[in-house]
Amino acid sequence: MPAVVETHHLSYTYLPGSVYEHQALKDINISLTKGEFLGILGPNGSGKSTLAQHFNGLIRPTSGHMTVCGIPTSDPKLSKDLWKKAGLVFQYPEQQIFQITVFNEVAYGPRNLGLPEAEVAERVHDALQQVGITQGDINHLAPVTLSGGLRRRVAIAGMLAIQPEILILDEPMAGLDAAGRRLLSDIFKKRHEKKETTVMISHNLKEFMTVTDKIAVLDSGSMIFFGDVKDLLMRPEILGQYQLELPEYLQVVYRLAEKGFDIKTDISSMQEAGEEILRFLQENKHGDVTI
């Protein structure tokens, strides 16, 4: 499988030569194959968003290089092709909505691709459906009148309508309710099934438990870890240092196991954890449970 994303010794420095000079990324080497889901974790200010903005050439490496879908991101002549292939959804993307109707907002990208209006309409419809907006009457409303959660969905639909080969999202779950988060998870699962590449930044390891193939952990611009999620779970020193929390049901069984109790730790859902804890209680309690 050829790599769809590849970086070699990528480094980036903000405002070089000024008093605010700050090296945000140091010697980053990652490689993704088509269809993989990459999760990026790391403390505030560790360089996650800076890295995300490299994917569509918004920021170009100060040194080292990066290719996305075969395009070197440093080449300004190719940036027009890159934007069509790599779609970046910023933090709080609802802040960047500027069209006067929901339809026009989502249609903005496809129209810029020069598609005929019939196809634009089809893509808008399809993208809005993906984000759970099925009522056509919303299409003609002004986005500013929608709630924050709905505006977020509209903004994400605007990027989906471009149908990028690789989708990059910077903390898309922040501030979304449970339904919104489930909806995004479903979108990611479908992309994963269709072998479409996705990159997501989050602070919550729990969000990476379902579809993620690769995880990158950044700290102060350096990559502390890059590899499979399963391998990260085997690195308690990293989990501990960055206080990356496992789902609570796993924490409960892990802690019981740490205390030397005979409890199964190979558990993949809340339901299973509950059942295992019940089994454990029934087999191990001596005397009656105090009520």
Added chain:
Amino acid sequence: MTGQGIEFVNVTKHYKDSSQGKTPALQDISLSITKGEYVGLLGMNGSGKSTLAKLLNGLLKPTDGKVYINGLDTTNIEQLSEVRRLVGMVFQNPDNQLISPVIEEEIAFGPENLGLPISEINRRINWALQVCGLEDKRYHAPHLLSGGQKQRVALASALAMLPEYLVLDEPTSMLDPAGRKELLAHLRVLNKEEDMTILIISHNPEDLVQADRLIVLDHGSIFLQGTPREVYANAKMAELGLDTPAVYQLINQLESNGYPVPENVKSVRELVDYLCLQL
């Protein structure tokens, strides 16, 4: 209306043009928050949480009904600056509230406007920087920080006002796990030791378990209120599609299988300790 605390009396808020058409963002809300209380506000996106928050410091005015802060009417222009001194706000998106080119100035802005002496302003800046873990960023520019760092600056600015009521709209959404835990610990201390009343809005159930009371909004009305345990044990929560903290899901599962768990068990550690006692 006099006295301490926050009082909502039959508050309805209509936006002129909205996706809900004629449905108001908030509908006939009556609510009291006592001074010193720690309240969590939750509900789906669009349920009216942020609208309720903006009514608290007079950023929005009720279409019907009244909002009182320590007896002060938020629609009374003459009392508005006092209302805003009492109620500190941290908005969802920090970019909406950062205005100064240097973090120190950003945090000093509120206290300076209160006319405080320099020494007191400095004391508050130092304290707010320390609480928010920003000591080394004092002379940095807020707009050059990452999203999560900006969120900390917004919080520090609100804290420096030493408000009686601190309203936080999704304050942890962009914080890293360590930052989130620190913030929650500080909120607990501010609430218990400084008697600061806290109203926190969050979609993250883990942010809310330390509240005294949770208020669940749905379509602009109060759907449910109670202690976190009461609210999360309520079967109606699933109907609304809201997340229950994993700890409570486990507790619910244990209780429905005949293993009652005491009310004071609220965290993974407490649950593990309790389970060990049963053996």
